Amino acid sequence: MSIEVRNVSKSFGTFAALDDVSLEVEGGSLTALLGPSGSGKSTLLRIIAGLETPDAGDVLISGELATALRPQKRNVGFVFQHYAAFKHMTVRDNVAFGLTIRKRPKAEIRERVERLLQLVQLEAFGHRYPAQLSGGQRQRMALARALAPEPQVLLLDEPFGALDARVRAELRDWLRRLHEEVHVTTIFVTHDQEEAMDVADQIAVMNAGRIEQVGAPTELYDVPHTEFVMRFVGEANRISDSWVRPHDLEIAHEPGERSVEAMIERISRLGFEVRVELSAADGESITVQVTRDRLEELELERGQIVWVTPARERAFAATY
């Protein structure tokens, strides 16, 4: 159930949403398309689903050419950011839709719908209408609906984007567990790097209609190939011409080799971890992550002039 995207391009009028994009997704994996809005990630997902037609390039699902297939023939499950619940149907009928369309026997439909409602913890809500559910419940219903016809591929377009932070974290957790259970090849779109890092086992970082880098979350964080990936996946500081993660910076009261002079603007204690925000002499703002012990040891205070030294830094060839 692998997915392959080959040299896909797509423009909307004069705007190039996708520019010669290729991507391979292994069967059974959980992949995130991560990027800022307008980077083309949703367009790519919709092209895989058949909801958009590429101007050039091909989509292969399980090794078979699917570019010309209409969405209803692709056997993909799609989950929309705003749920796309069928408002005039009960939760049960929503979930059953894909099976009813396929004219499966009634008993089989009833049994499978009940099982899915259990899986998404909505067994008590089968008779309700979508309007009577909370956002999180609606999205779980949409997931059950997408899973009902046993799709080869599950595609989620910013599935948690419209939900509040707590429900978001809950559903994120739940999606990961679901994937372990069902093992359907899954691609989800998000602009939230934390969400991508937390859930996916492979991330494709997108920017301006192109894929910048594909890799495991730690790989993207530790070995970013481009400045964009460095900045978008995790936090990064610009010091002279290179980039440094906040925890790869040392603060000292004395100047050292390659150190930069900076003034402490703000200190925020987030439990054990402390974030120190500084402004460098050249005006660039710098965030340093230190432990509480180190903070006390150095007796750091707002307004102090200190020296910041990068322990591990990266420079990128200018790409834009």
Place this chain on the structure above:
Amino acid sequence: MRRYSLRTVALAYLAAILVGPLAIVFWRTFQHGFAPAWDALSAPDTIHAFKLTLIITAIAVPINTVFGIVCALAIVRRSFPGKGVLNAFIDLPLALSPVVVGLALFLLYGRQGWFGPWFTEHGIRVLFALPSMVIATIFVSLPFVAREVVPTLREIGDEQEQAARTLGAGGWQTFWRITLPSIRWAVVYGVILTTARSLGEYGAVAVVSGRIQGVTETATLRVQQRYESFDLAGAYAISIVLALVAVVVLLTMTLFRPREETA
């Protein structure tokens, strides 16, 4: 206080413009008891006129319903050259006087018209017969379904339809199972308005029908004919029936409305 005075003005205006005339029609009809009214209503020509009105409505409403839904779908869901023109032209019957519509049909289907000679050759009577009256009615009641459905379609968006596609539904299945149920109340309103307009049509039909008593005379034409023949009781009686139908239509709409708001 200001709220009450506003209310009084609104109600007084309604009473003067709408309720007053209706009440007078009621009073005039039954001024001399039920017998004259009943006689007028049971005259064969009157019964024929009502039948004809119903037949025309029964043809025009389904055609306009299908056309209206198709048009609304085209306007909201598709982009094609000439879409703006279509959108503007749908409203034309609202702006155009029905008499002008009748005259236009005369020019098209008359003896010297574009299509007239062809129909005459094939022995089909269009003018002064049912076909032209149906066409005229379809024309004047054309916009209502489309105008009701377009905003609803815009509001519901196309995500539900896309979801249905990814779940395996084809175009027709998506329409019947998702789109139509979502717009059903808009369609119902549109149909009610179209029906009301078709039942009440006068101007265009007056021009093309030739007003032949017992042949091409509809209920509204019959009212005018009775009035001109100084049979006021008859004219009022037929008017009452038409007015009652209008009231029933209004009530149906009010009954439907709250159901849509909770849906």
